[in-house]
Amino acid sequence: MSNIPSKEQILQWITDNPGKRSKRDIAKAFGIKGAARIDLKRILRELQEEGHLEKVGRTYRDPDKLPPVTILSVQAPDDNGDLFARPLEWHGEGVEPRVLYTPRTADPAVGQGDRILAKLFAVEGSDAEDHQYTAKLIRKIGTNPRKILGIFRKGAEGGVITPISKGSDKEWQVRAGDTHGAKDGELVEGELAGPKARMGAPRARITTRVGDPGAARAVSLIAIHEHGIPDSFPNKVVAEADAAKPAGLTGREDLRDLPLITIDPADARDHDDACYAHADEDPGNKGGHVIWVAIADVAHYVTPDSALDREARKRGNSTYFPDRVVPMLPDRLSGDLCSLHEGVPRAVIAVRMVIDARGEKIGHTFHRGLMTSVASLSYEEAQAAQEGTLSERTAPLIEGSIRPLFAAYDALKIARAKRQPLELDLPERRIELDDAGNVTSVAFKDRLDAHRLIEEFMVLANVAAAETLIAKRTPLLFRVHEEPSPEKLEALREVAASAGLTLAKGQVLQTRHLNALLKAAGEDTSELISISTLRSMQQAYYNPENFGHFGLALKSYAHFTSPIRRYADLIVHRALIAAHGWGPDAKIDGLSPDEIERLEDTAKLISGTERRSMVAERDTSDRYLAAYLSDRVGAEFGGRISGIARFGVFVKLDETGADGLLPMRALGQEYFHFDAEAQTLMGADTGTMISIGDRVLVKLAEAVPVTGGLILELLEHDGKAPSRGSGRGARKGGGRGRGKPPARRKVSASKARKTKLRKKQDRSRP
Incomplete structure (x- = not known):
């Protein structure tokens, strides 16, 4: 019996550890093993018989106190308009305690007959004569349903919610009394309204009118559903x-x-x-x-x-x-x-x-x-x-x-x-x-x-x-982050060389080599080198094997x-x-x-x-920025080229950091040769070289909040207006030409990087 705790010690431990009240928990806490468990069982039974403990299932608790989190049934308001609630379970010998429900501003409406899961706070002093606990809402019982997001289409008797997810053709029927006042074409949030009928679409009720699908409030909800991110927790x-x-x-x-x-x-x-x-x-x-x-x-x-x-x-x-x-x-x-x-x-x-x-x-x-x-x-x-x-x-x-x-x-x-x-x-x-x-x-x-x-x-x-x-x-x-692949590293060397910089070969690449490159870049090329270095990096991931960071x-x-x-x-x-x-x-x-x-x-x-x-976070930011800029269509913005593809050039705007697209047709009326490795475009007629990091002045031509797309027009590239060129291969090809591209003329380059990169053009066809 020497290692068996006293009754007072057991009661104190149960009070200090409300989440662990089973006999097994108590035995572990006091290191009770083997035959000594019989003595523990006897003491717990005595405490139960004396009224100090109540056994609920396999756990013990003080029967004259309510647990800190419990289920309550809300009563009718009293003469002062206060809402009181009673616990669904009370096993004490005294009078059932009175609980005052104290709603917060953001809490949903709660009324007579509702059952709520609430956190309780014991009341002391003179107030305890009127009520012994106050309650704060955790959740209305049964209010964790599956959420639905879609576009509401009004009908003669209610309407339907159509999904926003690509490739989904599922619809939910909404009765006239469950529309929540939604208008045709609005983005709405809803919940399932009962079991699916044997015939027809499942029923839903609209709980929130989000409004215009292109409005700012809708964009994160769209991303959540588009990318399949679970946004509601199962009841369990x-x-x-x-x-x-x-x-x-x-x-x-x-x-x-x-x-x-x-x-x-x-x-x-x-x-x-x-x-x-x-x-x-x-x-x-x-x-x-x-x-x-x-x-x-x-x-x-x-x-x-x-x-x-x-x-x-x-x-x-x-x-x-x-x-x-x-x-x-x-x-x-x-x-x-x-x-x-x-x-x-x-x-x-x-x-x-x-x-x-x-x-x-x-x-x-x-x-x-x-x-x-x-x-x-x-x-x-x-x-x-x-x-x-x-x-x-x-x-x-x-x-x-x-x-x-x-x-x-x-x-x-x-x-x-x-x-x-x-x-x-x-x-x-x-x-x-x-x-x-x-x-x-x-x-x-x-x-x-x-x-x-x-x-x-x-x-x-x-x-x-x-x-x-x-x-x-x-x-x-x-957390693993591997070094750049040889292919990406070679592409970075090409970009560095085009800027007159060197990233040496023949050595094990270390971050200090990249830092030296970043430091050596001048004001005109720092963003080019930074973006190119970032693009050369592998994506970090998790692995049970250690490959370093x-x-x-x-x-x-x-x-x-x-x-x-x-x-x-x-x-x-x-x-x-x-x-x-x-x-x-x-x-x-x-x-x-x-x-x-x-x-x-x-x-x-x-x-x-x-x-x-x-991806969801990036898409959402793009949509918010497109909504923010939608009333500035026609305005001019400074920026830098952040990416180059066959179909156009991406520009990061200085003011907001938003990314917009310059389609090939916006670059001028000449054919552009695309070098995927060096991430450059070169004009066939003028020899104009377009590279990552170049300064541009653009005009916002289009902003689409629903997709997050920004379409730009080129006003200046490195301080010059886009070339009109000869027009060959541009009008029908959107800047990429049709069929065989025109022959290239020899053009003198004013910069070393243009000379270096021009030698590579025969390796790439648009």
């Missing part, structure tokens, strides 16, 4: 998330005294990483630093082969649009239990890393713990504080948190300069929307040191995760820092749990044998979902 998945309870301290290190802070975009809804740094007190590491990076412990809540896990694996990652996020996990997890909100205890997996004065990592350890963020800062707040502009929020943090973080970052910059990852500094645009979903501005994001600080910390943590799992011989998914110049790299939004990171978290044998649940939420067996399949799946999201 939502129920699992709703049933989750905050993790306690059992089996975890107490990290709540560490002044960890989160630094994110100002509009971030979730915070999945926190950091803290301080000078290393070890006299043997003078000038060194200790860096802590703590990541939300998603694996605690999303266990292998659960409904949540299967859905997360299917999605692979979250998808981000200017007006919405399609999350990998339900909001109960991504925005609450797995978000490191300020002042709230949260379960994490943390890594403590020690770096020397030159930023080299000399040691690290992983920890499964419980932390509390002391502050949630934006990048701008952290940057301003470091530069001396303190606010009421940042003043108390400057010495203990912010300055030590930047001091550690200064050391990491030295190591980065030595390692020389690829330094492609291409601007990232940000699309700003108003409440109606219309684009108000398109600006290029600022790159602050605060951004770079977090990036370097995350890279270091990801390296530590990969190295630990390799050392412990634990299977994992690596070329772009970051790292031998081993694994995604560890964002398990809320990337399934690969969740796999790495589970691998760390299994490798360390953390806590009583290591076999439950660690990497399972089944997962190890299918790691290759998982890697292919989530590499595909990542590409799917990238």
Whole structure:
């Protein structure tokens, strides 16, 4: 009996761990095995008989308290208009508690007879005489139906919803009373309205009128459906998330005294990483630093082969649009239990890393713990504080948190300069929307040191995760980025040569060689070299085998820092749990044998979902930009050529970063020879050379929000109007000619790159 806990200890543990209340959980928590389980069973039975515990199924709970998340039945409003609700289950000996429902502005309408899943908050003081709990809506029961997006076509008795997806001919019938006032031709969102009839199309009811299919609010919805991105969670998945309870301290290190802070975009809804740094007190590491990076412990809540896990694996990652996020996990997890909100205890997996004065990592350890963020800062707040502009929020943090973080970052910059990852500094645009979903501005994001600080910390943590799992011989998914293929590398050499630059042959390519090339490019050719270097890169992917990360110049790299939004990171978290044998649940939420067996399949799946999201996000940005520019048709814009194809030239506009197409017919009335390897066009009559990176002045001829297409007309190329040429082969061929192209005249070139490239033209026919 010496290792059997007291009744008081059992009751306290059940109170601290509301999500783990079975006899098996209790036995694991206190290390009770074998015959001692009989004594535990006896004590639990005594607690039950004494009224301290109630057994529901295989779990135990205090019968005189409502669980923190429960199902309620909404009652009629009282004389004051307040809505009260009663729990569907009450097993206590006292009077059933009264629950006041307190709706938020964005909550859907709730009325008498509705059943809701709600989060409860105990009421104390004098208010408890009127009601003992307040309730916040999580979800109306039965309101997680399959969504439908399509164009509404009005009929005599209602109408039909026709799909927007290409190749689909399915329609949904809408009764007259279920149209929600939709007009003919509107883009609408709906839900299935009952079982399919034996004959005819299935029925649906319209729930939201999105409006004009070409309007700004519609574009992300169209991309979601076009690319097959799941945007609603099955009821079972939502129920699992709703049933989750905050993790306690059992089996975890107490990290709540560490002044960890989160630094994110100002509009971030979730915070999945926190950091803290301080000078290393070890006299043997003078000038060194200790860096802590703590990541939300998603694996605690999303266990292998659960409904949540299967859905997360299917999605692979979250998808981000200017007006919405399609999350990998339900909001109960991504925005609450797995978000490191300020002042709230949260379960994490943390890594403590020690770096020397030159930023080299000399040691690290992983920890499964419980932390509390002391502050949630934006990048701008952290940057301003470091530069001396303190606010009421940042003043108390400057010495203990912010300055030590930047001091550690200064050391990491030295190591980065030595390692020389690829330094492609291409601007990232940000699309700003108003409440109606219309684009108000398109600006290029600022790159602050605060951004770079977090990036370097995350890279270091990801390296530590990969190295630990390799050392412990634990299977994992690596983030792989292979070096450019010989063909793409040769094309880059040709482009460099055309600009009078050299990328040497006969050596193993390293990122420092590409950085030297990027640095050598002058103002006129920097964008040409940057775009061409980016085009030469392979796409990163996930793989259970380690092939290194070329772009970051790292031998081993694994995604560890964002398990809320990337399934690969969740796999790495589970691998760390299994490798360390953390806590009583290591076999439950660690990497399972089944997962190890299918790691290759998982890697292919989530590499595909990542590409799917990238394309959907790009398509959505294109549509928003086309909508934004649609009222500026006829306006003139400066830009640079960003791509060349047989059918025309792509131009990236300076003002917005939008990509438009110059069709061949817009380039002038002469025949153009296309060189696919060098990505150039050369005029047959004038010798005009068109290359990536060239400056152009264009006029916007057409903007189509539904497709995201921008059609341009060429006004000037490198400061000159397009040549009229002889007109041979241009009028009927759209710039490509018909039949045999005309003979080429010898033309003197003013630039070395024109001479070099002209010798290649016989290899390519348009």
